Amino acid sequence: MCPRSFTSTSELLSPEPALVEPNAGNSHSLRANRLLQHAIPPPMLPVVDLDPEQVRVLGCLVEKQLTTPQQYPLTLNALVSACNQSSNRDPVVSFSEEAVERAVTGAKARGLARFVHPSHGRSALRYRHELAEVLGLDERQLALLGVLMLRGPQTPGELRSRTERMARLDGLGEVEAELSALAGREEPLVRRLPRSPGQKEDRYAHCLGSAIRHVEDSAPDEVRQRDVPSQSPVPAPSSPAPGAWSEELAELRHEVARLRRDLDELRSQLGA
Structure with a gap:
């Protein structure tokens, strides 16, 4: 079966093309149905723009369909519990029944969820997703x-x-x-x-x-800003005041003169 998909929300809400109601033994109506189905142009994928609650609700329906098919479709209580469970969820949320019901209703309006009414001994309304069919x-x-x-x-x-x-x-x-x-x-x-x-x-x-x-x-810029440690500017070495330079120079000259005197005394002692 070819997946059904849509180009916009308005198409999601539009009805299926009407097929000819076949009469018993009427080969013409059956042939008309086949021709009409083949005449429908190939579907385009929708631009889906879900809010976080709808994303969580549909993700839970997918998970439960694939991991616990015996419990699927889900009741409202089961869907709320799935949305709010602490394992395998990021972020962990605490949705109310009203929020979950509103989210699944919004998903249904986009053609991404379906309500399954009570039947075969089940007394509660249940919910299922249509992602596989709609998105192919x-x-x-x-x-x-x-x-x-x-x-x-x-x-x-x-x-x-x-x-x-x-x-x-x-x-x-x-x-x-x-x-x-x-x-x-x-x-x-x-x-x-x-x-x-x-x-x-x-x-x-x-x-x-x-x-x-x-x-x-903008992650690359943010990452770079977060990972590169901030460096405070290194202050330039302060230049000594002119008076300090003069005092230092005078001390050096005095030290050189003292060394020369010591050297002269040593030479005289050695008879140089």
């Missing part, structure tokens, strides 16, 4: 993006270890290849950041929010 992600890319959404900028090595429970990524080379694919899209989903002081690997951040897309744009 496979499981490995989805795992990488989800961890970046939950823990902020990370190195490929950190991402490899932190996605082990979510998807199979064989080695750093595969992680870097997937990151390059995500960064090389027409609308990049991740970006490479400057290296932090002391780090040997590049770091990557997701691009799903304007605050994240512009993170550390």
Whole structure:
């Protein structure tokens, strides 16, 4: 199934193209449906601009789908707990139910989340994400993006270890290849950041929010200012006053004269 994606928020909210309702045994309507589906132009990726609450909510939905699928989709209580848990989160937050509900509703308005109404013995409304379908992600890319959404900028090595429970990524080379694919899209989903002081690997951040897309744009200058110790100007040596020079010169002349007298006395004693 081809992933559905959009060029703008207005397209995210627009309805699907209507298909012809097939009649039983009507081959013409079936053929019309197929032609209509093939006539739909290839989709473009959306420019996604999420707020931090929506980023956290969607990241949690991705994580729970890939690590505990038996509990997915999530209820509101489970989603709040996932957002506020202290492990595997940076930063650690304390969202209220109202904040989480508002965030997932905003994500739904962008076509990135869906409400699953009670059925099959379930009594509570549940929530699921639509990132894979909307953005056209496979499981490995989805795992990488989800961890970046939950823990902020990370190195490929950190991402490899932190996605082990979510998807199979064989080695750093595969992680870097997937990151390059995500960064090389027409609308990049991740970006490479400057290296932090002391780090040997590049770091990557997701691009799903304007605050994240512009993170550390000025980092190199800030790093240089932070890492180079401030040096107070070294005062130039003060020049002695003219009177001090005269006194020093007079003392030197007196010392030379004394040495000459001592030398003359020594010569006379030796009969020179």
